[in-house]
Amino acid sequence: MVRIADQYRREELLDAISAYIAKNGVADVSLRPLAKAVDSSPRVLLYYFGSKEKLMAKAIMRLRERQRATFGKMRVGRYRQPSDACRAIWKWMSAPESELAFQLSLETYALALRHPKRFAFFLSSAVEDWLEFLAEPLLRQGYSTREARAFATVVLAGFRGFMLDYCASHDRKRVDKAVEMWLETLNTLHPNTEKSHGH
Amino acid sequence: MVRIADQYRREELLDAISAYIAKNGVADVSLRPLAKAVDSSPRVLLYYFGSKEKLMAKAIMRLRERQRATFGKMRVGRYRQPSDACRAIWKWMSAPESELAFQLSLETYALALRHPKRFAFFLSSAVEDWLEFLAEPLLRQGYSTREARAFATVVLAGFRGFMLDYCASHDRKRVDKAVEMWLETLNTLHPNTEKSHGH
DNA sequence: GCATAACTGAAACAACTGTTTCAATTATAA
DNA sequence: TTATAATTGAAACAGTTGTTTCAGTTATGC
Numbered sequence: 001m002v003r004i005a006d007q008y009r010r011e012e013l014l015d016a017i018s019a020y021i022a023k024n025g026v027a028d029v030s031l032r033p034l035a036k037a038v039d040s041s042p043r044v045l046l047y048y049f050g051s052k053e054k055l056m057a058k059a060i061m062r063l064r065e066r067q068r069a070t071f072g073k074m075r076v077g078r079y080r081q082p083s084d085a086c087r088a089i090w091k092w093m094s095a096p097e098s099e100l101a102f103q104l105s106l107e108t109y110a111l112a113l114r115h116p117k118r119f120a121f122f123l124s125s126a127v128e129d130w131l132e133f134l135a136e137p138l139l140r141q142g143y144s145t146r147e148a149r150a151f152a153t154v155v156l157a158g159f160r161g162f163m164l165d166y167c168a169s170h171d172r173k174r175v176d177k178a179v180e181m182w183l184e185t186l187n188t189l190h191p192n193t194e195k196s197h198g199h
Numbered sequence: 200m201v202r203i204a205d206q207y208r209r210e211e212l213l214d215a216i217s218a219y220i221a222k223n224g225v226a227d228v229s230l231r232p233l234a235k236a237v238d239s240s241p242r243v244l245l246y247y248f249g250s251k252e253k254l255m256a257k258a259i260m261r262l263r264e265r266q267r268a269t270f271g272k273m274r275v276g277r278y279r280q281p282s283d284a285c286r287a288i289w290k291w292m293s294a295p296e297s298e299l300a301f302q303l304s305l306e307t308y309a310l311a312l313r314h315p316k317r318f319a320f321f322l323s324s325a326v327e328d329w330l331e332f333l334a335e336p337l338l339r340q341g342y343s344t345r346e347a348r349a350f351a352t353v354v355l356a357g358f359r360g361f362m363l364d365y366c367a368s369h370d371r372k373r374v375d376k377a378v379e380m381w382l383e384t385l386n387t388l389h390p391n392t393e394k395s396h397g398h
Numbered sequence: 399g400c401a402t403a404a405c406t407g408a409a410a411c412a413a414c415t416g417t418t419t420c421a422a423t424t425a426t427a428a
Numbered sequence: 429t430t431a432t433a434a435t436t437g438a439a440a441c442a443g444t445t446g447t448t449t450c451a452g453t454t455a456t457g458c
Contacts, residue, residue: 003456006455103309111306114224150376154357154377158360159360168326178350182356189384202433
């Protein structure tokens with residue numbers, strides 16, 4: 001027997017917990033302050049989620065889904081040039097509202113690398129989700145899976161690297177200029193016509 | 200009055216602490232296990248370093264210096280093409296021995312972004328150190344500071360992004376292929392001849 | 399209405415946190 | 429050697445941690 005209203009409560013709690021984590025980070029979460037913030041009690045949180053570890057996993061997964069849904073709406077396929085799509089993505093990524101989200105994913109990333117077993121669910125999708133998203137328009141254009149994924153890898157690495165720089169330095173001018181330089185090179189990058197496999 | 204032998208001990212401790220942190224990360228360090236690992240006591244650590252926070256700051260700085268000394272030896276200026284220098288750096292960065300160092304810097308990076316005040320000393324050098332290192336050979340070749348730094352920004356972002364990918368996925372084939380594609384574009388990137396500042 | 403199961407508040411648990419107190423030990427300068 | 433200051437061990441302090449126990453409340457199926 002499971003009370004219907006209580007299942008709602010569980011989802012409600014998960015949302016509140018995710019919001020709390022998005023604001024406060026994943027590293028220093030402890031049950032009592034968290035419970036107070038989401039208007040509950042440690043006892044109830046453990047009742048619903050079993051343990052703090054499971055609770056964190058669920059909250060992180062929810063945040064990941066949210067973020068995926070957000071950037072899934074971008075429809076990058078409509079751009080002519082790869083660089084135009086990437087420029088749009090970069091504009092969205094580097095907006096002030098997104099900075100906290102990147103911080104959070106970075107924190108989770110670091111945590112996951114340190115505890116690969118516990119965060120296997122995160123690590124596996126940390127790259128793959130974005131790769132699929134970025135490679136999909138290329139696949140439509142007829143690129144092979146291998147080539148599209150390699151291209152997407154370059155793009156993803158660039159985004160993340162530039163975000164690391166920008167979040168630490170907040171040097172808009174330098175980073176934006178660098179991104180612009182980088183975007184131009186993306187157009188010269190034609191995965192399907194590349195002939196190098198040596199050096 | 201300061202005992203001479205004890206100052207040696209302090210440096211010795213700092214080395215041992217740094218090694219411990221390099222192995223165990225910065226997030227979950229606590230005094231008692233740390234003290235035991237470095238063959239000391241919480242009392243002595245606090246006596247020498249004042250507080251745990253100051254101790255961590257000192258240890259992180261020491262690790263940063265070590266890493267800087269390591270990659271300072273690379274002499275990237277000797278390569279003809281930027282891509283050749285970057286290929287050498289990538290080979291060194293992505294070696295198994297370096298993976299833990301990257302993990303550590305990522306963890307510190309995340310921590311520093313969450314506590315910018317406390318880790319200001321880290322954030323300021325997190326980008327700048329690498330930028331100087333990467334831009335220096337370009338400055339020798341006559342590039343302007345602005346252009347050299349923008350170019351170095353692109354390169355640094357790439358390295359870090361690819362490392363993020365590789366550490367999570369361990370997909371050597373895909374990442375190495377992507378790096379190779381990316382390296383080729385670097386040669387087409389001539390900061391001093393670029394004419395784009397519009398579209 | 400009643401039995402039964404789902405839920406929850408208060409308190410306790412044992413372990414751990416950074417830091418301090420205080421007394422003892424050690425090395426140095428005289 | 430002795431006075432003085434630097435260093436250290438043991439224990440306590442006050443706080444936090446995740447989790448459990450137990451009793452009490454609440455809603456549900458009959």
